[in-house]
Amino acid sequence: MNPPETSPEPAAANGKSKPRSVSIRSVADLSGVSIATVSRVLNSPGLVSPATAKKVQAAVQELGYRPNLFAKSLLTKRSRVIGVSLPDIHGEFYAELMHSADRRACERGYHLLVSSNAHHPEEGPGNGFALDLVDGLIVMLTERSRVDLDAIAGLRVPVAIIGVDEAGVPVETITCDNAIGARRATEHLLAGTPPERCFFVGAHRGNLDSDQRAAAFANTLRAQGHDPADRQLAFGEFAFEWGWDWAMERIAAGELTDSAILAANDEIAIGIANAARERGLDMPADLRLVGFDDSRICSLLRPELSSVRVPVPDMAREAVDALIRRLEEPDSATRHARLPTSLVIRDSSRLPVGGGL
Amino acid sequence: MNPPETSPEPAAANGKSKPRSVSIRSVADLSGVSIATVSRVLNSPGLVSPATAKKVQAAVQELGYRPNLFAKSLLTKRSRVIGVSLPDIHGEFYAELMHSADRRACERGYHLLVSSNAHHPEEGPGNGFALDLVDGLIVMLTERSRVDLDAIAGLRVPVAIIGVDEAGVPVETITCDNAIGARRATEHLLAGTPPERCFFVGAHRGNLDSDQRAAAFANTLRAQGHDPADRQLAFGEFAFEWGWDWAMERIAAGELTDSAILAANDEIAIGIANAARERGLDMPADLRLVGFDDSRICSLLRPELSSVRVPVPDMAREAVDALIRRLEEPDSATRHARLPTSLVIRDSSRLPVGGGL
DNA sequence: CTGAAAGCGCTTACAG
DNA sequence: CTGAAAGCGCTTACAG
Numbered sequence: 001m002n003p004p005e006t007s008p009e010p011a012a013a014n015g016k017s018k019p020r021s022v023s024i025r026s027v028a029d030l031s032g033v034s035i036a037t038v039s040r041v042l043n044s045p046g047l048v049s050p051a052t053a054k055k056v057q058a059a060v061q062e063l064g065y066r067p068n069l070f071a072k073s074l075l076t077k078r079s080r081v082i083g084v085s086l087p088d089i090h091g092e093f094y095a096e097l098m099h100s101a102d103r104r105a106c107e108r109g110y111h112l113l114v115s116s117n118a119h120h121p122e123e124g125p126g127n128g129f130a131l132d133l134v135d136g137l138i139v140m141l142t143e144r145s146r147v148d149l150d151a152i153a154g155l156r157v158p159v160a161i162i163g164v165d166e167a168g169v170p171v172e173t174i175t176c177d178n179a180i181g182a183r184r185a186t187e188h189l190l191a192g193t194p195p196e197r198c199f200f201v202g203a204h205r206g207n208l209d210s211d212q213r214a215a216a217f218a219n220t221l222r223a224q225g226h227d228p229a230d231r232q233l234a235f236g237e238f239a240f241e242w243g244w245d246w247a248m249e250r251i252a253a254g255e256l257t258d259s260a261i262l263a264a265n266d267e268i269a270i271g272i273a274n275a276a277r278e279r280g281l282d283m284p285a286d287l288r289l290v291g292f293d294d295s296r297i298c299s300l301l302r303p304e305l306s307s308v309r310v311p312v313p314d315m316a317r318e319a320v321d322a323l324i325r326r327l328e329e330p331d332s333a334t335r336h337a338r339l340p341t342s343l344v345i346r347d348s349s350r351l352p353v354g355g356g357l
Numbered sequence: 358m359n360p361p362e363t364s365p366e367p368a369a370a371n372g373k374s375k376p377r378s379v380s381i382r383s384v385a386d387l388s389g390v391s392i393a394t395v396s397r398v399l400n401s402p403g404l405v406s407p408a409t410a411k412k413v414q415a416a417v418q419e420l421g422y423r424p425n426l427f428a429k430s431l432l433t434k435r436s437r438v439i440g441v442s443l444p445d446i447h448g449e450f451y452a453e454l455m456h457s458a459d460r461r462a463c464e465r466g467y468h469l470l471v472s473s474n475a476h477h478p479e480e481g482p483g484n485g486f487a488l489d490l491v492d493g494l495i496v497m498l499t500e501r502s503r504v505d506l507d508a509i510a511g512l513r514v515p516v517a518i519i520g521v522d523e524a525g526v527p528v529e530t531i532t533c534d535n536a537i538g539a540r541r542a543t544e545h546l547l548a549g550t551p552p553e554r555c556f557f558v559g560a561h562r563g564n565l566d567s568d569q570r571a572a573a574f575a576n577t578l579r580a581q582g583h584d585p586a587d588r589q590l591a592f593g594e595f596a597f598e599w600g601w602d603w604a605m606e607r608i609a610a611g612e613l614t615d616s617a618i619l620a621a622n623d624e625i626a627i628g629i630a631n632a633a634r635e636r637g638l639d640m641p642a643d644l645r646l647v648g649f650d651d652s653r654i655c656s657l658l659r660p661e662l663s664s665v666r667v668p669v670p671d672m673a674r675e676a677v678d679a680l681i682r683r684l685e686e687p688d689s690a691t692r693h694a695r696l697p698t699s700l701v702i703r704d705s706s707r708l709p710v711g712g713g714l
Numbered sequence: 715c716t717g718a719a720a721g722c723g724c725t726t727a728c729a730g
Numbered sequence: 731c732t733g734a735a736a737g738c739g740c741t742t743a744c745a746g
Contacts, residue, residue, distance in 0.1 A: 023723060034733045039725055049731055069489040070436070071723035074427040074738050081470070081490070091653065095448035098455065102471050111487055113438070114459050114469045130468055132426040133438070240657055270657050277659055296448065297654055300597055300627050302634055380739060391717045396741055406715055428739035431722050 022063040031059035082323060083113045083134035087142050092295045093312060100313035104320040136323045144206050160323040162315055163208060165336050172322035173336045174315050178209055181308035181341030182216035185262050185290045188343060192351040193260035195226035201246055202264040203238045210264040217262055243271025251279045259287050266291035266298060266307055288349040303347035311339045379420040388416035439680055440470045440491035444499050449652045450669060457670035461677040493680045501563050517680040519672055520565060522693050529679035530693045531672050535566055538665035538698030539573035542619050542647045545700060549708040550617035550645060552583035558603055559621040560595045567621040574619055600628025608636045616644050623648035623655060623664055645706040660704035668696045
């Protein structure tokens with residue numbers, strides 16, 4: 001006779017013999033109005049008399065009622081869930097992006113569904129599942145690939161793309177200014193090192209960020225009257241090992257003394273730095289080095305690593321806002337945000353005070 | 358007359374004048390059966406004659422039909438969405454955990470909803486939203502707090518907890534074996550350093566991981582007949598700066614020469630390492646150091662940092678499996694998984710070959 | 715093996 | 731300002 005469980009919170013299953021699923025019906029009964037009125041109190045309070053509203057709200061409180069989202073979404077065709085599809089990106093990158101997107105989505109009353117394979121419907125049984133649940137999609141792209149863009153165009157939901165901003169992409173895009181960041185870094189290197197001893201160490205060709213950074217590096221050298229030789233730009237991958245291998249080879253060839261290097265990301269830069277240390281080259285005296293991303297690790301290294309800051313949290317925030325704008329104001333103009341990067345100079349590339357030594 | 362858009366894929370909006378929302382009705386009409394039969398073909402193929410099934414499947418293909426998940430979930434009360442609630446954890450940690458959980462969820466046909474504030478309903482308008490959408494929750498806890506556990510108990514959905522495994526928690530738990538990892542690390546330090554010159558540098562008291570690691574450190578010293586002095590265990594936070602400050606102070610006091618230190622995580626260890634370098638202490642000759650987590654950065658540092666590996670991806674995977682088990686076999690026994698840690702010895706703590714120097 | 719029907723829990727014109 | 735009714739797109743007994 002005595003139910004064994006005693007529920008501490010007033011909201012939940014107090015008294016009633018059916019402990020779960022308090023529905024709009026229960027609220028309507030308890031407050032003596034129709035379910036339509038309950039719905040109005042919750043969704044369009046302006047349409048209801050204050051007295052009625054009060055009664056209903058009391059009932060909602062007492063029962064701990066919360067509307068069934070599936071029923072609601074079935075009617076409204078809106079779930080307030082945003083899908084996020086990310087490529088295999090570096091840990092810190094991923095975390096910063098998700099954290100910031102999550103915070104923003106929460107602020108705006110949305111939730112984030114992670115779906116690394118949303119636009120690869122062939123993978124796994126999850127299979128496009130997300131697409132039916134989601135109001136829109138944030139997709140991060142890192143490769144120059146029409147395939148991805150076409151797949152996205154084929155989707156039936158609004159999309160915001162992080163990482164690509166090419167002509168003819170009629171969706172919201174959020175990018176960072178790789179060109180300016182790489183130019184500033186290159187100018188900084190050129191301020192203390194002759195152009196023919198400057199190098200760029202990139203990821204594989206086809207990676208959008210790496211390619212843009214490489215192009216800006218080359219252009220900045222050209223702007224100073226130096227047409228970079230092939231050997232001054234190298235392409236591998238976003239990996240410690242690649243930076244290490246490249247540097248070891250060049251050091252063996254005697255090419256890195258009094259040189260300056262821009263790496264396409266911090267991890268490549270760390271590979272280069274460790275190889276240099278291993279071979280007895282001093283930073284910044286013998287070799288000046290700048291990474292890219294300005295990840296947390298930069299200031300933990302010795303010497304601290306100069307880097308170009310990429311505003312990942314801002315980009316994630318912008319992406320959420322852009323997508324929500326598209327959802328809530330479908331007729332607004334499509335925007336293309338390009339967020340600023342900035343050079344952070346630390347010991348690995350610092351010039352001696354007072355100019356030449 | 359000619360619709361302007363030409364859709365390349367056969368599935369989508371080909372021909373029909375209403376381009377969106379092909380419903381079960383459309384499929385039923387096209388294949389000449391009832392919607393009930395369409396539903397059966399999709400959900401219980403065994404109940405339908407092969408011939409009928411073939412017709413229906415063809416129609417599904419042709420129309421590119423996908424069931425409306427909201428309608429479906431309204432009936433079945435299942436969304437195949439798992440909520441993930443994480444505290445503010447370190448970047449790499451977060452990324453590894455989410456990546457692994459995402460992969461596993463996808464394999465099993467589930468999706469992940471990130472909701473950093475799922476059990477903090479007071480924060481933001483997103484407000485418990487997730488709870489209505491989600492079949493169950495994976496919650497990671499890092500603090501010793503009844504509040505969190507009670508809040509979780511108050512939830513009406515199945516839960517798997519990462520990080521806590523205390524008596525009386527009647528839910529699935531997934532932890533790692535902090536005690537064994539810390540013991541192995543301490544034994545490794547004791548093998549070359551007298552117990553009174555061994556230190557543990559932890560996070561704040563109350564952090565579950567840090568406290569467990571501290572306790573194991575102290576116990577291991579005791580097991581060798583040395584009762585650790587207060588000064589041998591310090592508590593601050595999981596931060597580079599804390600490690601740096603602690604080390605600077607102790608070095609100034611002359612306490613860290615020929616010492617051995619277990620840090621509660623890698624970041625604290627890096628702070629200690631940098632301070633040691635700054636003050637001219639050599640690792641491992643003057644000071645031997647072991648971190649905790651074995652994050653990626655350990656092998657990028659010079660000297661490489663010894664660390665205790667925490668199997669984060671495995672834990673995430675286990676959590677997903679545990680939760681799904683709870684969802685799909687509600688009567689199965691509640692399990693408490695404790696995953697093994699392991700000591701990874703690198704240069705920062707290595708003993709000279711052949712024993713004593 | 716298949717269909718007609720009820721109903722999941724809500725929202726929203728439509729009348730009052 | 732409020733209620734009765736239709737219906738969102740599906741699943742599942744219930745009869746055949």
